[in-house]
Amino acid sequence: MRRTMLFFPGNSPNMLLNAGYLGSDSLILDLEDAVAITEKDSARILVRNAITGLEYEKEIIVRINPVGTPFWEKDLETIIPVKPHMIMPTKVGTAEDVRIVSAKIAEIEEACGMEAGSTKLIPLIETALGIENAYQIATADSRVCALFLGGEDLTADLRCKRTKEGKEIFYARTRIVMAARAAGIDVYDTPWTDVEDFDGLVKDAEFAKSLGFTGKSSISPRHIPYINKVFSPTEEEIQYAQDVIDCIERAKAEGKGVVSLRGKMIDAPIVARAVQTLEAARQIKGGK
Amino acid sequence: MSKLLKDLKEAIRLSGLKDGMTISFHHHLRNGDRTAVMVLEAARELGIKDLNVNISSVFDTHASFIDMIKEGVITGIETDYMGGAVGKAISSGIMEKPVIFRTHGGRPGDIIRGASHIDVAFVAAPTSDAEGNCTGKMGKSACGSLGYAFADAMYADKTVVITDNLIEGILDKPSISGEYVDYVVAVEKIGEPSGIVSGTTKITKDPVGLVIADYAAKAIEASGLLKDGFSFQTGAGGASLAAAKYLKDIMMEKNIKGSFGLGGITSYMVDMLECGCFEKLYDVQCFDLGAVESIRTNPNHIEITAEKYASPWLEENMVNDLDVVILGATEIDTNFNVNVHTDSNGCIMGGSGGHSDTAAGAKIAMIVAPLSRARISIVTDEVLCKSTPGSTVDVLVTQCGIAVNPLRPELSERFKEAGLPVVDIHDLAEKAKRLNGVPLKPQRGDKVVAEVLYRDGTLLDRIYNVID
Structure with a gap:
């Protein structure tokens, strides 16, 4: 389950050391924007060593430099052999961008004797072109298991101001959610960048959840508990899900075909959602 | 006879303080404390040496203790806490006798049961009257509670209150009653307010x-x-x-x-x-x-x-x-x-x-x-x-x-x-x-520089000198 994805600069040993303990469901170890050009090679080595040496008990995503830069291939050659769960290609504008990265990963997987296709992709869509091609990107390759919206670069590309209200990315948000869901994959929202504004963060996360996002990324560890809470099932939701399962079990025992709970018919999607809710509740019990 | 004396030296003389005695201080003024150093400098000027200093905590503001140890003015320290400045010097082995570390509960316990005798207690008081009724709750050097000073004031042979806010008349609701106080000395400053208490304590963002x-x-x-x-x-x-x-x-x-x-x-x-x-x-x-x-x-x-x-x-x-x-x-x-x-x-x-x-x-x-x-x-x-x-x-x-x-x-x-x-x-x-x-x-020698007493007075551990 991914409610939160927390970014860590790939060139900060102290942050990488504690990355696994800050409560986020996934860790994004960054080789791209958080790392100065002069630090690219050292960050790559540090991230590789962190993955092998620190025994993170979290999902590891490595954000690589965009196709077209002199760095992305070296990023993959260094990182893929240590088996991160996912690679986040950046500035993805077309399905072809995804296929180029996927082909390079396939080469490395084969050379290392890894299972073909074991490395997944979560393309970062942060340009107008990428938004318009979101569905093609989502379905470009079987490695793609989620889409990720980058609001900051997108608004720069749109030549508009990034605001807390976020009207300027409303279309992008709904478009990317629609594309991901149409492709049957997850979708993650852009970070909230004001590290001190927790009320604004919660409103923004609740809005993203209401649009259909699976979870939200963050640049601040202090944001994590707030986002986790928004994307976790509430006590009422958990109780309702349990009631749905109990109701279905009873109906099965009694040989009934159609059942209702609190005056509403229980059908397959409701049961599926109840199972998801209870599984999510099980995974986060006692967590953050 | 008035308890109010003209200066610290007179208080030291009248208290009967002599070579080899134990004097005490509290640490409520924390890193802003000037009193302990002020008293010890006055004692040094009077030629008194070989003093055992029982102070509830030593902060970096007391760094001049180091010179006084080297000069023989201070030959023993009993405390519950020692900051890095004096701590480093003690760890290097500058004092012959080991520091005695107690706990905040063990210290008053030992004073009261007679296991740790104080000859003269010097109590820095942010507000006092001429009888020695005093409090930490008011005055330019206000520090709040005077909790660590009570046992000293009550059980020392002589108690001297030192204040920078001497009030006229009788202090209402004192923390420490004047009945335990022998002498009162007014000074310009008992401490630096910025070091006594911080403005606010802050929650970590780490x-x-x-x-x-x-x-x-x-x-x-x-x-x-x-x-x-x-x-x-x-x-x-x-x-x-x-x-x-x-x-x-x-x-x-x-x-x-x-x-x-x-x-x-x-x-x-x-x-x-x-x-x-x-x-x-x-x-x-x-x-x-x-x-x-x-x-x-x-x-x-x-x-x-x-x-x-x-x-x-x-x-x-x-x-x-x-x-x-x-x-x-x-x-x-x-x-x-x-x-x-x-x-x-x-x-x-x-x-x-x-x-x-x-x-x-x-x-x-x-x-x-x-x-x-x-x-x-x-x-x-x-x-x-x-x-x-x-x-x-x-x-x-x-x-x-x-x-x-x-x-x-x-x-x-x-x-x-x-x-x-x-x-x-x-x-x-x-x-x-x-x-x-x-x-x-770490490289440690065989000289015991401090003994750590548990709260009941038993020896818990020894700290040895550090070799650079």
Whole structure:
């Protein structure tokens, strides 16, 4: 389950050391924007060593430099052999961008004797072109298991101001959610960048959840508990899900075909959602 | 005969202070204290030497003690805490006699039962009248509680109050009664206000500290002790304060009415009092301006003596009524022994204060600490100095999980039931070794530079000189 994805600069040993303990469901170890050009090679080595040496008990995503830069291939050659769960290609504008990265990963997987296709992709869509091609990107390759919206670069590309209200990315948000869901994959929202504004963060996360996002990324560890809470099932939701399962079990025992709970018919999607809710509740019990 | 004297030298003469005697000071003025140095300089000018200084804590403001030790003015120190400046010099072996470390409860206990005799107590008082009725709650050098000074004033052969706010008439509601005071001296300044109390104490923003605090609050909630009547003490460190904040949130949400908050008091504890989380605060020492203001104005914020706070010889001391105390550590070993006296090089830079008193008294003594600081492992196989025995420490909370003392299996079960990450302390030590490596042991000589006494006066450990 991914409610939160927390970014860590790939060139900060102290942050990488504690990355696994800050409560986020996934860790994004960054080789791209958080790392100065002069630090690219050292960050790559540090991230590789962190993955092998620190025994993170979290999902590891490595954000690589965009196709077209002199760095992305070296990023993959260094990182893929240590088996991160996912690679986040950046500035993805077309399905072809995804296929180029996927082909390079396939080469490395084969050379290392890894299972073909074991490395997944979560393309970062942060340009107008990428938004318009979101569905093609989502379905470009079987490695793609989620889409990720980058609001900051997108608004720069749109030549508009990034605001807390976020009207300027409303279309992008709904478009990317629609594309991901149409492709049957997850979708993650852009970070909230004001590290001190927790009320604004919660409103923004609740809005993203209401649009259909699976979870939200963050640049601040202090944001994590707030986002986790928004994307976790509430006590009422958990109780309702349990009631749905109990109701279905009873109906099965009694040989009934159609059942209702609190005056509403229980059908397959409701049961599926109840199972998801209870599984999510099980995974986060006692967590953050 | 008037107790009011013209200056410190006259007070020293009349008190009968001579070579080889013991003088005492309290540390309520913390790093702003000028009194101890002022008195010792006056004694030096009078040619007095070979003094044993019993001071409840030594801060860096007392760095001129180092020269006085070298000159022979000071030949012994008894204290509960020693900051890094004097600590480093002591660790190098500049003093012949070892420093005697006590605890905040052991010190008044030993003074009262006669195990630690004081010839002349010098009590810095932010406000006093000419009879020596004095308080810390008012005046330009206000520090709030004078909890650590009571035993000194009451049991020393002679007591001298030194104030920079001498009032006319009789002081209403003094902390220390003039009946215990022999002489009063007015000076221009007893301390530097900026060093006495900080403006406000602040919660950490360090994400690792916040994770530790979150686990700590959840563990307290899971322990079963967090219910009406709950009593609590925490330090002023960033993660401890953050834990108090999270605890307050839980108490407010669940409408839990605690009985009392104890110890050194910060604005955060005052806030918890004002929000109804506690009925009373019992205050042996104020850490910030908010606490000073509160103890002056809020009748439910009550000054207590160090004896009442933590003396093991007083059955009805407050630490014995504590449910939970949150404490720090510079090192903790796999037997849960805690070091708060030395740094990783074996140099003195702290002391027990109330650490082992509260650990012994509270139902749960919880240590909050990161696994490592600046690549130095905090969880180790064996601490360099045993400040608090592991048998009195119940829980260690780190960012990597919560270790529970095997003596408290029921706590471990409760934490697991609540879904908290319970880990074996040996696994934490191994993890720390893997990340940081195993450092070389500091080079120590065979000269004992300090003896660490447990709260009951028994010898707990010895600290040896450090070789550069």
